[in-house]
Amino acid sequence: MTQDASIDYDRYDHVRPIRWTGDALELLDQRVLPFTVVHEACRSSEDVAEAIHALTVRGAPAIGIAAAWGVVLAGRSLEAGDAADAARQLEPALQQLNAARPTAVNLAWALARMRRALAAVAPGQDWREALERESRAIEAEDLAANRAMGRAGAALIAPGSGVLTHCNTGSLATAGFGTALGVIRAGVADGRVERVFATETRPWNQGARLTVWELGQDGIDATLIADSAAAHLMKTGQVQWVVVGADRICANGDTANKIGTYQLAIAARHHGVKFMVVAPSSTVDMATASGELIEIEERDPAELLAFRGKRVVAEGVRAWNPVFDVAPHDLIDAIVTEQGVVERPDAARMRALFG
Incomplete structure (x- = not known):
């Protein structure tokens, strides 16, 4: 995808609803806009699932991106020896995230990508890093696709x-x-x-x-x-x-x-x-x-x-x-x-x- 020089993307695109800090997922609380601009910090996959259900974050692509980061957060709390063990332990969190909003297909699509990323991890590789890399890719690809x-x-x-x-x-x-x-x-x-x-x-x-x-x-x-x-x-x-x-x-x-x-x-x-x-x-x-x-x-x-x-x-x-x-x-x-x-x-x- 080549960027059209005639469109000043920075001029026409100031708002960002999702911020990954490395420790938490910060979501711009869309329930209180436009008079209050505040980010809600999600530190667990349960927090992300609740934020999706409560419409703190909304919009099909944003829901998928948030869910992907929710999987990353779920992985932070696991003690898993390898990617296969992590996949088994992560499944309840993925199911909870998937159930938060059933109509938007991007949610299930993003979670499926996270499952595939985990399945592709070779023995000895860092599965947590693979999950974070896939989340970043989902977010970057969405921005490029939108443009x-x-x-x-x-x-x-x-x-x-x-x-x-x-x-x-x-x-x-x-x-x-x-x-x-x-x-x-x-x-x-x-x-x-x-x-x-x-x-x-x-x-x-x-x-x-x-x-x-x-x-x-x-x-x-x-x-x-x-x-x-x-x-x-x-x-x-x-x-x-x-x-x-x-x-x-x-x-x-x-x-x-x-x-x-x-x-x-x-x-x-x-x-x-x-x-x-x-x-x-x-x-x-x-x-x-x-x-x-x-x-x-x-x-x-x-x-x-x-x-x-x-x-x-x-x-x-x-x-x-x-x-x-x-x-x-x-x-x-x-x-x-x-x-x-x-x-x-x-x-x-x-x-x-x-x-």
Whole structure:
């Protein structure tokens, strides 16, 4: 992957959510942004699993990176004679990390890479060093992939366009630069993206709390809208693309992403607005044929019944709180990965790129 000299990555990419200190994993607590910027130190794999489940760290790539470092932390406490013994002892920690968020495929993908790295350790070699080396590689590869995706996705957007994004897919959700937000960053830098809109993304308000804050850190102007204003915005003609991330992309191109993505895809098709999914190839799950087979995570209904810890709904009211939905492939105009772009995705086009 060659770096495009026309994109000043340092200018458009200031935020880092994950820091490895050598002794602990420091995670930027995304639950308290934008008004409080604080890092939570995780010193065990249990701490990392809890941070993933509690949304201290979120975004499919960032979850995978954090989990990899969680395996490194788990290895610190083991007394294992060799890599095979370490693999056996580490398995409960890997299972706990995997269970923290079931929908995002990057989590399982990163843990599988850590298992393979351990299995490849030759007799007499330092298995702990191998785990740390693999974690660093996962993080570095993600940053490089995001920059490549940013260039590829931005190239699809006509100069002077407006874009709408959903949830947070930027540096906060990745090793840096971002997936969908990376396309927007590259598009702004290249003069292709003129207007940026972001949804609130209820119930956790990742768009309101994170996306517009993060863009502001990089000097990119963005306009916040209520989730329910998206279709009306499209009708006004101010946006030409919806650009979103993904937590899992199936073999036919069906895409699971933050709840609300499906209705954006429907509205975009109705209004003639293009719909782009941006995610690393680690998010592509060729073993899952279609979206009907994806396990959709549901969180505590209380997240809908209260705001900042204060109940806002009458007692006795029930709530349903699915975290993701699936946009079918026939509503998607392009899937952008670091391996290439799949336009009008279907099973055959996905297979041609991903095997």
